[in-house]
Amino acid sequence: MGGRWATSILNLYPSRVESLYLIAADGLQRGTIIDLLAKIKESNSIIQYLIHHPSLFLNGIKLGYRFGFIDRRAMEFYIGKNDTEEKRQLVMTRIKLCKNLFVPKEELISTLQKYQIKVHLFYGIHDFVMPVLLTTSITKKLGKSILHKID
Secondary structure (H helix, E strand, C coil): CHHHHHHHHHHHCHHHCCEEEEECCHHHHCCCHHHHHHHCCCHHHHHHHHHHCCHHHHHHHHHHHHCCCCCHHHHHHHHHCCCCHHHHHHHHHHHHHHHHCCCCHHHHHHHHHHCCCEEEEEEECCCCCCCHHHHHHHHHHCCCEEEEEEC
């Protein structure tokens, strides 16, 4: 969530930002559930429904694993973060907060290029949520960016 705060501030005051440090910035790599929910007007209703009726989400995760879209560790991570109503409430609160900080990826990339802001991207080489292999294309799009791979 720190990346959402950082990119929101960058978007508001780009001339005051010299460089940006992002750790495992999955929001830059691909569309996330937060990005999708930020665009849906009725997302608060969807969030409340999923908190109280998680089977749709949890079964979707299991189906994604079965068809090879996500690996076993990712499936266990997502299910473990959503296996009780209290945990789901915390996750959904985070999503609601992030919706308020939403900066479209294209707008962020445009701002970074326009102001020539140096971006340091840090990714773990064993990260299963955001594999380092997916970071090379975004590194090129960001202009002045440096990819740091952490073991």
